[in-house]
Amino acid sequence: MKARVGTQEIHLVSAALASGKSAAGRLTSVPLLEEIYRLHAEDVGRWAARLGGPSVDVDDVVQEVFMVVNRQLSRFRGDAKLTTWLFRITDRVVRNHRRWRAVRRVMTQLTARHGERLASREATPLEALERHAAVRAAYQVLDQVPDKYRRVLILAELEEMPGEEIAQLLDVPIATVRVWLHRGRRAFLARVRARDEADEDDERERRDRQERQERLMR
């Protein structure tokens, strides 16, 4: 914590944080980490889960995001909305995590925590496995979409955010958001089509092989 503020100020800051900005348009004092965490931890966790998918550990991302927030808090001037600032940090941290996904996957698979979570959330292990496979398949397609469009696509389709909110969060014009979303959807459909075609090819090949084996048996 770089600076401390009094109780009175905390309430003011909390109100400012809740609205995203102070009445004057800029934050007059540095907000507390505790306040930011209380107000935005859930958002950050949700963004991390949406942007990273099952390949990143949401808790790790959230912790790292708030450590960055703790470091950078004194430099936050309030020019942008706090949520925009937090989303940018989350996006950057998630991208870093996705880059190191291969290494992290090996390490996180060994931790009991990962297994406990899988086991506790689903009724049966089979159900958990199926759900996990479905999510993984969805993110495999999403991950092939270029990053710029993927981010907007996820916010619009998974977070169901309105365009204006996405524009505010990304600090870009609404028209840009619409263009990115359109391109993102097109790219996503192209990947889905390619995936379906590949699946059909595999299915055809499997059927052919099965027929050949049956003919040979006869």
Place this chain on the structure above:
Amino acid sequence: MKPAPDDHSRWGDASLPIRVAAERLLSNAKAYDPGLHVTLAEVQRAARWQGRTGTAGMPARLVAAAAAGLVLITGGVALSRGWLARREAVAPSMKGAPASAVAPVERRRRSRTALRGPAVGEAARDVGGDRAAGEGAVVESPPGSPGQPGSAGTPGEPVAQGPSAAAAPWRPVEGSEDRAAVPVPSPASPPARRVAPATSSVSRTPSVSVPSLPSLPSLPSLPPVLVASPVSPPAFQAPPTLGSPAGAETTQIRDALAQLRRARNPAGALELLDGYDRRFPAGLWRQEAAIVRIEALLALGRSREALDAFDAVPQVALDRSPRLRVTRGELQARYGLCGAADADFSAVLRVPVAEEIRARALRGLAACAK
């Protein structure tokens, strides 16, 4: 922009199955909710740790770059200093060594190999050995034998050598901690005997002058039996302390070797060895005595007894000396023990050995096959 559940218009002109597949994938992704388990206390603890370790405010890339730079610098220094270079062991061959050179003699864990003077024997005739006179023979002795530098009985004891050994520097052999360098005199040097000059490791025990032996005539050109490498004429180690039992043992072995190699009197050597065995039945040099006895018996043409004398040589010495083993194999082959001989020859051929030894083993195998 929030899409209605049945709104497929946003997918443009994509076909229905593709649109359905896209919707299904997105709904699967939407269902993913791992939840948040990290608490504020954990974040604060991590932040405090970060502040304590001084990494606060330092970007991860900077830390990674600093670490990579450190590794590169350390690697460069290590390479330039040769810390990573693999040291090569010094070969024990004395070919082409100058007169004042020091012969590195291997001292292994279980036995020691010393360089000795020429040996005469009939096994060499079987083999058709073509080594010239003056070549050395290998005699192996157990660890801890007197006279070995660093051994239990006389640690760091100076070894009295032939003439030029006194002038030769006392230095360790590079590349192996298990080795000790024993100065070996050059063939051209006069046969005076002196104790090697004292060094830091030598000065722990008093040096004693050894009465010089009479100079001997040069040896005729005869093939050696247990030749290791061409070396200078007989180098003999002086007793560490003449008054001690270990010194007396050493003296007796030394005299037997002198009889065998210098005086060319294998019978005299055998007598001395018999005396050694009687006086020191559990002597420290008994393994060397057994090998010298084999050499003397072969020189006398008593090959059957030589074969029997191999019983006193421990297996470990045979394992470590392919030359000894091939000699035993040849003797066994001569007396029809082809099974045992085959085992010895095969064991010798399994390890990398000198070409001469290899040829002897192959010839022995061929002889047994007939």
